[in-house]
Amino acid sequence: MATGQRTARFEEQVLAHLDSAYNLARWITRDDAAARDAVQDGCLRAWRAFDQMQGPNPRAWFLAVIRNTCLDRVREDRQRAVEDEYDDELHAGAAPEDARPITPEDIAVRASDARWLRASIDALPREYREVIVLREIEELSYKEISAIVDIPIGTVMSRLARGRDLLQQRMRFAQERFRR
Amino acid sequence: MNCTLALRVLDAWIDDELDATTAGEVAEHVAGCPACADLRDRRVAMRSALKAASLNHPAPAGLHASILRRIRNVAPAEPTRSAWQWWQMVALGGSTALLGALGGWWIAQPQATDGLPEQAVARHVASLMPEGPRIDVASTDRHVVRPWFQGRIDFAPVVRDLSAQGFDLVGARLDHLGGQVAVAVVYRLRNHAINVFSWRVLGNAAEASRPATIRGFNVVTWSESDINFAAVSDTDKAELDRFTAAYRRP
C-alpha cells in the first residue's frame, strides 16, 4: 500500500477517534502532559500495527492500544503507582475532601460543578475509573469495554456496579433533588 | 427474582445490557421493591449529573497534527523471522507475530457461545501484547514458578523443565477460562509463545483429548484427574503435539 494511502486510511479509521483516545488517557493518567505523551506513543504503536488491524471496530482496537500504553507509562513511574494504591481513600471508608456534612444546597451547587465531579471520579481507583469513563463518557457497550480492558463481561458489570457505589458514596446524592 | 439477584444485575439492567427475559424480571422486581427502586433512582440521578457535567477531556489543539508529523517518519513494522531477535522485537513492540495477534484481537474476543478451545485461543491472543506474553511470575526455573501459585489456586499446576526438548520456560500467570480461575504456563519455542492453561473440571465436563485449529492457532485440549488442560500456540501442529507429549510425559 502506498504510504499516502495508508496514512489517509489511518487518519480515517484510527485518528478519527483521537478525542476518545485522549479522553481515556487523560482519565487514566490524570495528567495533561502524561496523557499527551501516552497518546503520541500509543498512536505510533497503532500506526505500526495498523496493517494487522482487523475487525469492525477500529475505535475499540485503538482504545485498547492507548490503554496499554498508558498502563506501561504508569507502571514505569513506580512512585505514581504507589500513590495510586494509597490514594484510595474511598476503600478506606474516609469521608470526601471536606468533613463537614453535605447539605442539599451543596448538592444542588455541586451537581452542576463539573470540577467537583471530575475530582470525585479522579479519586476512584484506576480499575473503576476506567470502566466508568468508558461507559459514562465514551458510552461504550459492555462487550467493547470487556475487549478494551481485557476482562470478562461479567467483570465489566461488577466493576461498574462497584465503581458507581464508590462514586455515589462520594457524591452522596440526595436523590429527591434529581427526581423532578 | 429476589433482591440479591436483582442487585447483581441492576447496573446491567440500567445500562440496557440484559436479555429481554432477565430485563423483564428485574423490572418486575424493582416495581415491587422500594429498596431496589431506591438504588435505581440514585443510579439514574447520578447518570444525569454525569451527563450534565460534560466530563470529556478533548484532545488539545495541535495533537492531531503533531501525531501525523511523527508517523510520517516511522515506517510500518516489517515482517521479521529471525528467532534471536524475537525478545528484542517484543520489547520494542514490533514483532510481526505479536502485532498480528494484537490485530487479531478482535476476532479473538470470547463469545458466550464459544467452546473451551475457542476461549483458550482468545486468552492466548489476549496474553500476547507488544511487550511480550503477559506473565505474573517470570522465571525459567520451575522451582520458582510453581510455588508462586500457592494460596492463589486450589490445585498444583504442572510446570516442567522442557528445555532439553527445545521448549524454554518463560513464566506463568493467573488467567481465567470457562468462567473459572486458570493457570497459564508460558513456554517459548524459537519465536513462538505457547500457553498451557489448566483449570479445575466442574461437574462431569472433562474434555476429551482433541486437537483443533482455530483462527490460525493450534490448540490441544485434554484432561487429567480433575484438571482440564489446553495448550495453544501459533507453532505448527506437529510441534504443538510434540510439546503436549513432552508436557504430559516428560
Ligand SMILES: [Zn+2]
Ligand atoms: Zn429488591
